[in-house]
Amino acid sequence: QSALTQPASVSGSPGQSITISCTGTSNDIGDYNYVSWYQQHPGKAPKLMISDVYNRPSGVSSRFSGSKSGNTASLTISGLQAEDEADYYCMSYTSGNTLYVFGTGTKVSVL
């Protein structure tokens, strides 16, 4: 089971919007609405930002939103802030030979 594909890096200026893509296959993202997104600051554990493609857990800023089209899921961060600088990973349930597959990770930089 290969990792989901994410861009290595995405950057933006404060206040701008950025979108991170996460591309999988018909065995995972394409067939299930079980895509989640995690934010990870250096030396810290990942933090859940989006579950089930669109759902934002309590306490997560409304600036974070998720979507999906075909085999690709996306995370959009609007009104980019310095504190958003971190690594972001997607994860999906899969009918492949593993139950869960993570993305390759995207480093978000705030210019």
Add this chain to the structure above:
Amino acid sequence: QLQLQESGPGLVKPSETLSLTCTVSGVSFSRDNSYWVWIRQPPGKGPEWIGSIYFSGSTFYNPSLKSRVTISLDTSENQFSLRVRSVTAADTAVYYCARIVYQHVDLWGLGTLVTVSS
């Protein structure tokens, strides 16, 4: 307070067995739709799901690790454990215990770095 805490040796010799324990506090093991999982993250890389255990004791493992991994549960101590046999340098990673509910990870431990080296 909901909390997961990993414990175990930070250094393991090649060919030996890596053993970690996760202590769970503030949450019930028997919650429906919850799976207790181990996830690892090699330095500079993305996370990798190792395996899951349900409160009934049913286990699911990543096929790439299945021949070397055992996950077990001790409900009386509110702990679950990971054993990885015959480790190599490729097993060097930060190991996280976590909870998966409705197919997403909603609780993570702080993580513990395990280095495989002689």
